[in-house]
Amino acid sequence: VRAHGLQQRYVGGHPMAGTAESGWPASFAELFTDAVWVVGTEDDADPQVWTAVARLALACGSVVVPAEAAEHDRAAARISHLPHLLAEALALAGAGGGDLALNLAAGSFRDGTRVAATAPALVRAMCEANTDALLDVLDETLVVLTAARDQLADQRSTVDLVEAGHAARQRYEAATRWTITDIRPGEPDWVTRLRDGGRRGGVLREL
Incomplete structure (x- = not known):
């Protein structure tokens, strides 16, 4: 886009929605x-152009999160791409236990490998x-898992990872989206203000 001088006519968008299914049969209204x-x-x-793209998202029934591309990539690596890799690894671990392990698999395995x-x-x-953003968070996660493995080996305990993970999950469940208002595309500092709002958990519900 930049190589052809089209950056001002291009606005990226990423709906954070979908299922594990693929193709038209997996779609629904x-x-x-x-x-x-x-x-x-x-x-x-x-x-x-930005307004046109945002209004398309709103017309589909979504809420809009304004974000700079690099920040989006880093966030997506954490909450989308890394979970895919962890799910693949968990599926392999389960299959490695043979038919007995797979026959015993229930909710935690099903949900974790969806x-x-x-x-x-x-x-x-x-x-x-x-790749770059995913490598960073993958390395971070390997450090966490290695520390958990070491604690289990040395102390027969998983307390640090389990307590921290539980608290992190509670933070996710308690998170609320607030509505960004009084910022109009084209006014002074609109880009900076919208990005700041998105960074702090804000969404646009109308334009």
Whole structure:
């Protein structure tokens, strides 16, 4: 886009919605209803083009999260791409236990491996297109798992990981989206203000 001088006419968008299924049979009318739809908010964004893309997302029933592309990539690596890799690893661990392990598998295994049912080509496309950000969070996660493994070996305990993970999950469940208001594309500092709002958990519900 930049190579052809089209950056001011381009606004990226990423609806954070979907299932482990693929293709048209997996679609349904309410797919985007109440979903989060990231709209790329770059320094050189054209306010009219940005508004058109954001209104498309709103028309689909989604809420809009303004975010700069690199910040979006880092966030997506944590909450989308890494979970795919962890689900694949968990599926392998279960299968490694043979038929008995798979026969005993219930809710935690099913839920933890759900996205491993996604078409491999799609998973690869998502993860490999975001290699740098994914490597960073994968390394971070390996450090956490190694520390948990060491604590289990040395103290026969998983307390640090389990307590921290439980608290992190509670933070996710308690998170609320607040509505960004009084910012109009094209007014002074609109890009900076919208990005700041998105960074702090704000969403646009109308324009």
